[in-house]
Amino acid sequence: MTQNTTGKTLDSLNLEQQIDLQISTSGPISVATYMGLCLTHPSKGYYRAAEPLGAKGDFVTAPEISQMFGELIGFWLVNLWQQMDEPKSFTLLELGPGRGTLMADILRVACRAPGFRDALKLRLFETSPVLMAEQKAKLDVYDPKWLQNFESFDEGPLLIVANEFFDALPIRQFVCKPDGWHERQIGLKDGKRAFGLSPTPIPPASMPDAVAGAEMDSMLEVCFGGAEVMRQLAQAIARQGGALLAVDYGYGTTQTGDTLQGVRRHAFADVLDTPGETDISAHVDFGALGNVARAAGLATQPLATQGEFLTRLGIGERAAALSGANPGSANDIRTAHDRLVNADQMGTLFKVFCAHSPGLMPPGFAA
Structure with missing residues (x-):
């Protein structure tokens, strides 16, 4: 068993100590490596040991706000299933299902x-x-099975739902300097974790065309893990037919900016503090995901805001129906509706992305 210089076994160290030990012995690590350790360390990562959702967790997702979110996605899935001539066998896959609330609402409808x-x-x-x-x-009751990878699926079309999944995949950050782009890293300064830059420049020609001519000190975020997940799933959809629906905060075209953030107990937190106890995420580059999907032969819909998507699917009518059936809960239903669709809440911050087999017409998107 591995021991550190104080004689302690590696397993006896908390995650903070393990990360600091790795940096002190091997040098600075990338933001992606740090995120991966913080979120998915086999025994001490945030998603391995914590209960992140709900009032007692660190954040609340759309399915936890209202059943309407999942119900409308359930309608969306049925619509696509019917467009595919109601196949007698198909796979419905959810990426990062949380407490199962979203899928329970989807399938109830x-x-x-x-x-x-x-x-x-x-x-x-x-x-x-x-x-x-x-x-x-x-x-x-639906006989679910958990996948370890995306290497193979049962025969038949594949319908995929990903709500706040891609934002949690590790990103790498690069900063523009006069001699090229330098990767942002995490090292130790005076015994504390701190950001710095790799001394080795990356030539501007190696970076995406979208950031050509970027201003000095601009930051580019790249999620190689997200691109690989999309590649594997897009290829599977291209072979078998179907669609992928992703809802997350992000932007429609590759751009510069620092979106790395930490959340703990429903408040923003320093991403370098309390590793393994803080949720770390970054905005999703849907433009990059779309490029990967189209390269695999899929079609993509114009990126929609969550408010636009849910409104087009009829969330207003659903809220009215629920209020009519439950007049005592009408105020709560209206509050939930507004939180999901209003521009000053989740309505414009969250985007809805869809990649699908050519020929399908997914509802909820602009013509």
């Missing part, structure tokens, strides 16, 4: 469509043992 439940093969991709247990409790 979608399984009302005759034949949908019988054709369904539910697959989930999750790294948190705590959340997997909650998913099993909520979704066991």
Whole structure:
């Protein structure tokens, strides 16, 4: 078993100590390496040991705000299934299913469509043992199976839902300097973790065309992990047919900017503090994901805001129906509706991305 210089075993160190030991012995690490350790360390990572969702966690996602979010995505999925001539077998995959709330709401609605439940093969991709247990409790009736990778799927079309999944994948950051782009790294300064830059420049010609001529000290974020996930899933959809729907905060075209952020107990936190106890994320470059999807032969829809997407699917009408059936909850329903669609809340910050087989016409997007 590995020991450090004080004689302690590596496993006996907390994550903060392990990261500092790695830096002190091997040198500065990339932002991507740091994020990966903080979020998915096998025993001490945020998504392995923590309960991140809800009032007791660090953040609340759209499915936790209102059942309407999942119900409308359930309608969206049924619409695509019907466009594909109601295949007798298809895979529904959710990436990062959280507590299983979104999928439970989706299937409560979608399984009302005759034949949908019988054709369904539910697959989930999750790294948190705590959340997997909650998913099993909520979704066991649908016989879910958990995937470890995206190398193979059952026969039939593939429908994929990813709500706040891509933002948690590790990013690398590069800063523009006169001699080229330098990767941002995390090292130790006076015994504390601090940001710095790799001394080795990357020639501007190696960077995306979208950042050509960027101003000095501009920052570019690249999510190689997200691109690889998209590549594998897009290739599977290209072979088998189907669609991928991703909802996340992000931007439509590759651009510069620092979006790395930490959240702890529903408040912003320093990403370098309390590793393993703070959620770390970054905005999603949907333009880059779209390029990968199209390279695999898929079509993509114009990026929509969450407010636009849900409004086009009928969230206003659904809110009115729920309020009519539950007049005592009308104020809460209206508050949830506004939080999901209003521009000053989640409505414009969150975007909706769709890549799909050519010929399908996913609802909720601009013509």
